[in-house]
Amino acid sequence: xxxxxxxxxxxxxxxxxxxxxxxxxxxxxxxxxxxxxxxxxxxxxxxxxxxxxxxxxxxxxxxxxxxxxxxxxxxxxxxxxxxxxxx
Numbered sequence: 007x008x009x010x011x012x013x014x015x016x017x018x019x020x021x022x023x024x025x026x027x028x029x030x031x032x033x034x035x036x037x038x039x040x041x042x043x044x045x046x047x048x049x050x051x052x053x054x055x056x057x058x059x060x061x062x063x064x065x066x067x068x069x070x071x072x073x074x075x076x077x078x079x080x081x082x083x084x085x086x087x088x089x090x091x092x093x
């Protein structure tokens with residue numbers, strides 16, 4: 007594969023990731039509603055740790071630190087969105 011082909015593949019993957027991210031964040035809206043209705047805190051550290059651990063364990067060894075960083079960032083973005091929705 008040449009550089010242009012690699013970039014096209016990455017662009018296609020990014021489109022798929024955006025669709026999945028959008029679907030995830032739509033679900034976060036429902037989570038925020040539930041938490042607000044039941045007076046639950048946005049942050050649930052054990053749940054976040056479990057998700058990060060599970061995904062990191064599934065990843066190739068060379069990607070583990072990057073998968074950890076990706077999911078830590080995803081958790082932060084999800085929390086920030088929930089906090090914005092609950093205000």
